[in-house]
Amino acid sequence: MIFGAVADDLTGATDLGLMLARAGMSVVQAIGVPREGVPLPEADACVVALKSRTIPAAEAVEMSLASARALRAAGARQILFKYCSTFDSTDEGNIGPVMDALMAELGAPVTVACPAFPENGRTIYKGHLFVGDLLLSDSSMKDHPLTPMTDANLVRVLARQSRHTVGLVPFEVVDAGAEAIRDVLGQASREGTGALVLDAVTDAHLVAIGEAVADMPLITGGSGIAMGLPDAYRRLGLLGEASAADADPHVPGRTAILAGSCSAKTLAQVAAAAEAGIAHRRLDPAALVAEATPVAGLADWAADQRADRPVMIVSSDTPEKVRALQREHGKGAVAEAVEHTMGALATALVERGFRRLIVAGGETSGAVIGALGIEALRIGREIDPGVPWTYSTTAEPLALALKSGNFGAEDFFLKADGVLS
Template identity: 55%
Template sequence: MALLLGCIADDFTGGTDLAGMLVKAGMRTIQTIGVPTWPIGDDVDAVVVALKSRTTPAAEAVEESLAALKWLQGAGCRQIYFKYCSTFDSTAKGNIGPVAEALLAALGSDFTIACPAFPVNGRTIYKGHLFVGDGLLSESGMRHHPLTPMTESNLVKVLQAQVQGKVGLVDTAVVSRGAEAIVARFAQLKADGCRFAVTDAISNADLLAIGAACAGMPLVTAGSGVALGLPQNFRKAGLLAEGQVADALPATGGARAVISGSCSVATQGQVAAMREKCPAFNVDPFELAQGKDVAAAALAWAADKLGCEPILIYATAAPEAVKAVQAQLGSEAAGSLVEDCLAKIAQGLVAKGVGQLIVAGGETSGAVVKALGVSGLRIGPEIDPGVPWTTGIGGEAREKPLALALKSGNFGTPDFFLKAWSKLSA
């Protein structure tokens, strides 16, 4: 059977976030790490191709995204979804805009939406402005992001600076009237020469209405929230079964561990909460820069602690500490040192019997799955909104199931690392 929905995500945790939403809405979903080179089974409705293109040069991001699109088109996907973060984080020149325009052109389409809203996690759009909780994006912790600082909350302005086509707005007054009103507004914007429509959303009801309005749209660009409304379009068309169980995973065992590289405010709180309850090891980038084998030290520390309770290995730090490291080492060098070290630690932990692993941070998650040789993920039950458990496909997961939770830095409740294990089958 041909796939229904083909998705391109600009980072690994973002891909998992989207895949989890699709599973929650009843679509059997696999996430691949890069463009797949292996066959997808018949028991799959949606595929999310996860790239590491959020912070790469724009031309490279476009090239990788078009390669993913070509594969998804070859697999027969009826609709394409370009997924970015719910904080719309990007540089002044991209990569959201350039990738979206390239995908539109490749699909022969002339219009799409831009909607990173995810209300259940506090990401809402009102009058085109993105809010994080009760404050504007520009006043949130994202203004300090080391790679993609967000200092502008008006998404029409942010996107217009990245694209050649005109950007319009579908505001909350229209969205609140439902799918038909949204479709009518789309038509008005297209007639006015707009190629993109930033779309307000302040509730899940809004997301469902937006999803319904996107039925038949060749390309949807959004955070993971709009995915809630798309599966019903396929059900109405008789292409997706009602009541389908989509989140079943094989039972997993082994020791439990958390590896955290994100420095987001949410992850800082999660690390602090776990440090109070469980053994923890801090990865110091200055020690890495001095040539110390921090990975070996971490694995030696973990050797007699695995199996008793979950352990935490983290490089998470406050913005001031991150800036100090970047000032001395450079942002790219500091990031690479930490990611490489955490990936090596993940390899060692799995070799020592860790079978259930949580990874926090998009860049860290990408480095870890690459080091483990994991080529795909079967998506399972949700831990917190936007973060499901998964089991790895390929690599270290070939001989026995390896449970992985890849968490975006901004997601999850303060006790996320402590409660996640209860969602897994023993």
């Protein structure tokens, strides 16, 4: 193993796995902290998918350290702490505390932070994160129910979370290429700057960053930061030439869409699927909190619909309605109720012959994977930038499209099912 990643949610881990697989690396995605004494599968890269983005920081640190130790024991020479391309966190963490702990664990005097992903509209300029043409703080992320992002200046955001001094590698340096980036990283290490946010507005910038950081023990960022790593590893003699990916397995069975994200992107995708005539049911989040949702009845309704078309079950709602419910019941209670219901629904649907699940939202995806008891996934065909089909490694595989709330085109749900048809 050359590369190991600790991802703070499931869909982000899948996004990263796709980035590496597209560049010819063999990739395994492990679900949860690797069990002690159970060896990780052989691969060029292993991405450990945690559910640590919004849990207490101390717990996120503990899980991340345990995962990094397992990856290092399996031979990984470089660790990436992978978080969302919109830097989802609060002033208490969890990005800064996990980064600090991993730096201490790996003996890294300096690391980098770069969540940019231009292909999906995430760019960084003068340390400010943009979502499309909007500053992060002006985007729909300002209304996120768990991690509202109201400051677009990543240097400032990370400095509030980390014990380290945080600096910036500005556009002019990144645009000058890998050698210029290395020079600034070296200077930062000598001057005691622990973490550096890197500007990046094009894929060429990410490739240069990958070349510059390929020999660092720890890097942090979104999946885009890995874009240039495979070729850099090849130049270092660590990785062979790209090989053709195995054919995706054929997974017969029905398709269900489970939408739990409340992002503007997912809400638009839900609306597009409903307008296209996809049979759907909307869950009442208040009823979920009250445990008044009949999961078995919903699964029976899904099984009674046309077998040649997907069905869709939605708990997503507008930010205003979600905030009102959180004020009444608390953020944790609402999130737990939604995740528990979606996990139970996934299990009930599989029992009724649904073998293809399209899941929207990182927390929802984690709940579904946990409920189904899946421990590892293989990366398959890409649906939209950053979102592939994945396949469980069980004897009778399930096909799962696990989508970050903010990813995918408006017709994603319709397109995803068509990829496997």
